[in-house]
Amino acid sequence: MREDEQLTTREIGGMTLADYSRAFWKRKWLVLLVFSLVVFFAAVFSIHQPKIYEAVASVEIDLQAERIFSNMSDVYELGDLSYWDSKSYFETQYKILQSRMVAEMVVERLHLDRDLVFLGLSDIEDETELAERLAKADAIELLRSSLLIDPVQDSRLVRIRYQGTDPKLITTIVNTVAEAYIEQNLNRKLSSTKKAISWLTEQMQDLKTKLEDSERALYAFKKENDILSTSFDQQINFTGTRLEELSRELSRAESEALRLNSDYESIKRVVPENDGEHVASSAVLKNPLIKELKVLYASQQDKYEELLARYKEKHPEVLLAKTQLERTRASLEREIAAIVQAAKSELEAAESTVQALRGQLEAVKNQARGLTVKEVEYNRLRREKESNQAVFEQVLLRLKEIDLSGMLKANNIRMLDDAKAPTIPIRPRVRLNILMGVVLGVLLAFGTALILEVSDKTLKSADDIQRYVKLPLLGIVPQVKVEPGSPEASIPNAAEMFAFLKPTSSMAECCRTVRTNINFMMPGKTLSRLLITSASPKEGKTTIVSNLAIAIASAGHRVIVLDTDMRRPRIHKAFNMTNEYGLSNLIMGTMKDEEAIRHTPIENLDVLTCGPIPPNPSELVGSEKFVEIVNRLSKTYDRIIFDSPPVIAVTDAMVLSNIVDGVILVVKCGKTLRDEAAHSKKLLLDVNANLLGVVINHLDLDNREYGHYYYYYYRRYGYYYGDRDAAAKTAT
Template sequence: MDNTTGNMNSNIAQNFNVKEENELNLRYLVQVVMQRIHIVIIMFLLIFIGTILYTVNQSKVYKSETQILIENGVAAGGVFEQMTPFINNDMVINNEIQIITSRTIAERTINSLLVEYPLDSLYLFDRGLLLENQSFSTKLKKQLKKMFSKEEEKVLTLDQKRKNYINRLLNDLEVEPVRETQTINISIESYSPTEAAIILNELVTQYYANDLERVSNAAGKVRNFLEIQINDVEPKLAAIEEQLSDFLEKEGIVDLDENAKQLIQKSAEFEAQLFTARAELNIVNDQLEFLKSQFDEKQQQILDIRLQVANPLILRLREEIAVLEKYFIDADQSISDNQVKLAEMELKKKRLEEETLLLVQYGYLPGELDPMAVNQTILAQIVENESKKVSLETKVEEYSKLNRYYNGLIEEIPSASISYIHLERERQTHERIYLLMKERYEEARIQEASQISNVYVIDKAVPKYLPIKPKTNLNILLGFIFGLAAGIGIILLREFMDNSIRSKEDLEGLGLTVLGIIPSMSIDKAKKVLDKKYSSNDDFRNRLISHFKPRSPISESFRSLRTNLELSVVDKTISALVVTSAGAAEGKSTVISNLAIAYAQFGMKVLLVDGDMRKPTIHKMFSTPKKPGLANMITKRSKMDESIFKTEIDNLYVMPAGSLPPNPSELLGSKAMKELFTQLRKQFDKIFFDAPPLMAVTDAALLGSMTDGVLLVVRAGEAQKEVVVHLQQEMKNTKITIAGTVLNDVNPKNTSSGYYYYYQRYYFDKYYGENTK
């Protein structure tokens, strides 16, 4: 039970400490920012004002939009209904997006605009290069480029400009599909709202025209081919009819039996069918060639691979179709018309089933080949024509066999009628061909005329006079946020990069004992604390807070240092101590003076020796003569009573540095110094040596080797950790005792420690607040 209660109390205490630490850290960060608020203000103003100037100086950009509907005609019916899982809406839409953003459409648009609008009339056509249309930043960039760039501006040809316009149009164009629909949003940006609408409408017009040309091109090729065939057959038919008429006038009417007439009719019919099949085969081959030309080299490779994969089934399909075609052709001679029609329907049904199976199982199975890599609409047309080609080749082969068969029968007719039979057969053949071509020609014309684009413009582009750039409100908001963030970030980064000692925890982390913490005490604050009768124009004397204001918090911190110093050792008494620092201007002379006063106030006879023979200051603080002093005593040029001066403070005596020697280190390390130190120790309870900084010279180390230890003064925010670590190692190597450290010039607002916060709130502010009296 006791263990459980103890664990609970431990957890509660731990959670409380973590919470308190987090609060202090946050408070500390706020204090750091508030102390350097001027940096935040400067960075904020620079970025915020710069953002406003940048925004105001930017040219306004307008955006025009249009929406089109793509009607998917590929999966409308027939064979391709079963292909919808593969030729899906996304594929079709993506194909159309590729076409819209193609260089072909952009080039057609630019060429059309160049016809209607002269150069420099649109921003797209370098209107923005005109001086009156340029923003300040653009003009400044051009001037700087002229000043620092040695390259001369090149004069571009019209073709070069045209290429630039095309690239510019493609860069400004944005095309994206609307999810779960067959619509596409197209938008374009320009410095003019009217120009944006003009360019976008022209681009959609060219895209529509291109799509219409694409869907009607194949039908047009068929019509042109049939027209050529009709023009070729028509004069031949007229010539044969004329030959037949001349033959009848010369030879008279030829009487043929019924069998011969049927042979002539059948031969002419099959000859016409053979011609028609060959013509249709030529049309299909032309269409395949045209469709394949729409693919680039990579897409052509993909197409060839797919056709090769499907080739075994195509061969099998060819054989089955050949059997059915032969049955259909042979059945025409022996069965009724209804049966022939049924056979024809069965043939078509069988062929469509086999083609569908082929396409679904082999042509569009997803695998290593990406279905999106090839235009699915064109690919479907190619596969459809490949199937037609198989059927037509079979027809040509079968009709060729029948044609040779009936030609052989005709040759067996008696020679008296053979010339007439040949002429009549040729006439009937060409007549049937002519009628078939005319019929197909009319069908092709109707098909070509009925071709429509699968593109429907839902909304035409209209000018929108609300600019999309610059986004003034957003830019100002971002400038406000980034301005504050930059200022605070610089402060926090500087704080993070700061490797100086700022708190008691920093010193303890280095393995040093902190005996005292001295609050920050500037000269102005010291004058404010001191009574008017004690305050003077002498900055050195104003630092003696322990004497002139013994009840102040700073004086209390020196008395706390005195107590901690006495309690830091148990088995011996510290009677002589060297006070020094790592570097200059860390406040060691102020600390040692006030510490000596604290000991004197405690009733001890104290001697304060200025051991800094390079830059002495103790005589200035206590208003004593500069010499004679320590240097004179070591060199035997003065007596002890001449070199020690009593101060206005009871029990406190001062020995100044004396005449400044050229070799202070030699004097401090001499035998005479040791003898002097022995004499002084007998006469005083406490002796304090003010020594030069350790990093500068070895004076402090020499004095430390004779005394009971060294007290190291560290100014918060100034002394670097690596320097203190280095000094600590040197003291260890020379076997000099570091009695402890004093953290000087601590601003409670600069630390996250709860102790400092408490000290600041309940003691420091009472003396240094606005209401200090």
């Protein structure tokens, strides 16, 4: 990351912890004052506040009242509710607790509308004003405004809170609110119960009439259809059974008739043959008499044929045998005819039985169809009667349950903990208020310090130079403090000569550091002409000029200081000289160089003061004559140091910057504004000045605000040289 990017990042990042610490320490007395005032006012405010007490009662709200009989429900019952329905129910109860209805019940019972302490009118002595205020006072709304309902999370408990200055009164109010709420809930349930009883009683009469009408209609139907002795279902079952029995008998009779008809047809086909044989029939063959006659007939036929073969037809034995054969044949035919007639009679009887059974079956079917038609009407009448009876019994049972529930007076809301008179006020909470005052005091105190620090736009550190001015830091020169009674205290303007007066001081060492840094700014090139300027007046540039000149001269270089500030010259005062003549005389040609240049007590250091102040300083320093003077001096001296006017005030510094090798910008710690330094930099760069860097002047090393890393670094030089001097004195 490049340097400019780093600087931008640090600038955006804001102040460091060290910056905060220095800002707070710098304004420690202001911080302490603000903190003390805030804590003091918090304590006074808390002590003088009226004592507020709070009474608390707890009420339990169930979805349903406790059931004494498990199978009995209330008139007003919620049943199984979903989460959102249950939440809505409890929210409704909270609103009822804060309702005007409950508040009005409490006001009426406790006569709060005439309680001057409750209404806050006890301090009014004027009866007329008191009467007017009483007429306008709304005790109900006043009660509601101070009543707090606090549901206990994840439970069915509700805390009723009331705050006031009278512990006994607020306790009575809270308990009365709870009682009024419980009472109105019970009254609402009892009112619903009474309405339900009244409505159910009216319905009972109508239901009783409907039940009696349905019972009479069912009785008339059963009487009309002769089903009083047995039930209708029994008759239907009997008819069904009879149908099954007749169907089975008819099937058997039809089978028997078919069999007899088959036998009869077989018998009818029995006819005698020429040879006296007959067609076999099962009915005939099974008859024993027929069997005997057939055997006899066959025997006689054989005998007749035998005799006929032996004798002639007219032979008596043949004729006898023929007569016997004919008789036997006649007997056989008679028996067969009798069997045929018997089979026919039996067949006719069977067919008659079949016809009779068919008639009975049809009659039973007709009866069954009639019962089916009657069953529809019967079932309708029975259902109507049973429905009316069930509704009647249900309403009668519910009426008794509601009546019993009303007598029980079961309530789903009950008092869990009644309120007790509080002894400790909840407000003011003196310790908490003082603690908050401490916290607020800390915040305000440090906030004030921070605001002042943020609003401070001056340059105070090397970081500020890098962050806002973005120029190299050549060095830091501490504030010169001359101790009373010291040898330096008797010397006027000792600060401008301090590097000479106290060469082992930290201030002298800092000037030598600046000298070294200047030498390293442009290696290989000698910076013989140095212009020292500042953004604004009174930033200590003359002090830097004189002490830096002393530091350079002490290194063996011939140095001359030119006071080019022809508006407010100070170099002559720094070296305890007069300003009767000087640079302006050289430019005007009224004096020679050796006449105008003055020598100082410091080896290798001369001074060319401003001289009489001219009316046109800018024209003088920008003249060719002035350039000639500088060129002549450059041949005689190794270093020429110009004490220039401020950059922003006049243009002299910008004019002089073009004839010097480098420009040094002096900023006064804690005084030079950031914008002024940055603007000065811009003005010098606009004229192509070789801006070497910045020297921070007037740094107070005893001030912790500025005593960060260079605080220890520069103070140690003083300790080191101080110790060395002390050791030298001891050796002497």
